[in-house]
Amino acid sequence: xxxxxxxxxxxxxxRIRNNATIYTDKESEIEVLLKNYGEYSATTQLRAYDNDKxxxxxxxxxxxxxINRIRFPYxxxxxxxxxxxxxxxxxxxxxxxxxxxxxxxxxVLSSKKKIAVISGSPSRDLSTIVKxxxxxxxxxxxxxxxxxxxxxxxxxxxxxxxxxxxxxxLVGFPNIYSDPNFVNDIFSLIKSSRKSVFITPGFTxxxxxx
Numbered sequence: 001x002x003x004x005x006x007x008x009x010x011x012x013x014x015r016i017r018n019n020a021t022i023y024t025d026k027e028s029e030i031e032v033l034l035k036n037y038g039e040y041s042a043t044t045q046l047r048a049y050d051n052d053k054x055x056x057x058x059x060x061x062x063x064x065x066x067i068n069r070i071r072f073p074y075x076x077x078x079x080x081x082x083x084x085x086x087x088x089x090x091x092x093x094x095x096x097x098x099x100x101x102x103x104x105x106x107x108v109l110s111s112k113k114k115i116a117v118i119s120g121s122p123s124r125d126l127s128t129i130v131k132x133x134x135x136x137x138x139x140x141x142x143x144x145x146x147x148x149x150x151x152x153x154x155x156x157x158x159x160x161x162x163x164x165x166x167x168x169x170l171v172g173f174p175n176i177y178s179d180p181n182f183v184n185d186i187f188s189l190i191k192s193s194r195k196s197v198f199i200t201p202g203f204t205x206x207x208x209x210x
Contacts, residue, residue, distance in 0.1 A: 009038040010038060011034060015032075015102075017032075028075070029071055029074065032070045034088060036066050040062060047086070078108065086101070087100055113140070115139050117129055117171060118170055125172065125200050129169055159185055162186065168195055168196070168198070169197075170199045
């Protein structure tokens with residue numbers, strides 16, 4: 001028949017296996033399945049990138065079976081969506097290099113529990129709770145402190161940050177100086193999210209707005 005019957009060597013990335021969701025500072029594993037045809041004694045180079053940052057770069061001796069599994073650990077301290085791109089160097093005389101690149105997405109969540117502490121004013125109870133949370137490396141503190149009628153410390157009262165919290169401590173909050181609208185927003189958020197809530201009363205606590 002007419003046509004090119006020559007079998008050209010080829011190496012391809014068939015599959016990437018990984019956990020879809022992992023946590024910061026917790027090691028996981030990525031497995032890459034390579035297949036090779038027409039060349040069973042060559043060595044190629046496998047590289048992995050995390051959002052364009054090189055994280056793995058090692059030679060691979062191709063198997064006579066044509067199937068190669070490469071595993072390597074993956075760990076990061078950055079939250080968010082990470083694109084892991086894998087590429088393998090082409091073989092001599094390889095024509096099809098389009099299958100030498102593949103990518104996957106890993107969602108990285110914080111391994112720390114976020115604790116929101118909302119206080120009606122500075123107090124000894126507040127200081128004790130904050131110090132206890134800061135001593136635990138598995139906790140991340142979100143602190144919102146009301147300063148009487150003057151508003152909030154550093155003018156900081158982020159509902160978005162409160163919504164990110166896994167648990168909420170209310171220390172002498174709300175009190176007689178608290179903005180009813182802000183109090184309503186917090187308790188609406190608590191009711192809709194079913195977060196764990198811990199309440200420590202204060203001398204000026206006022207729960208009529210709850």
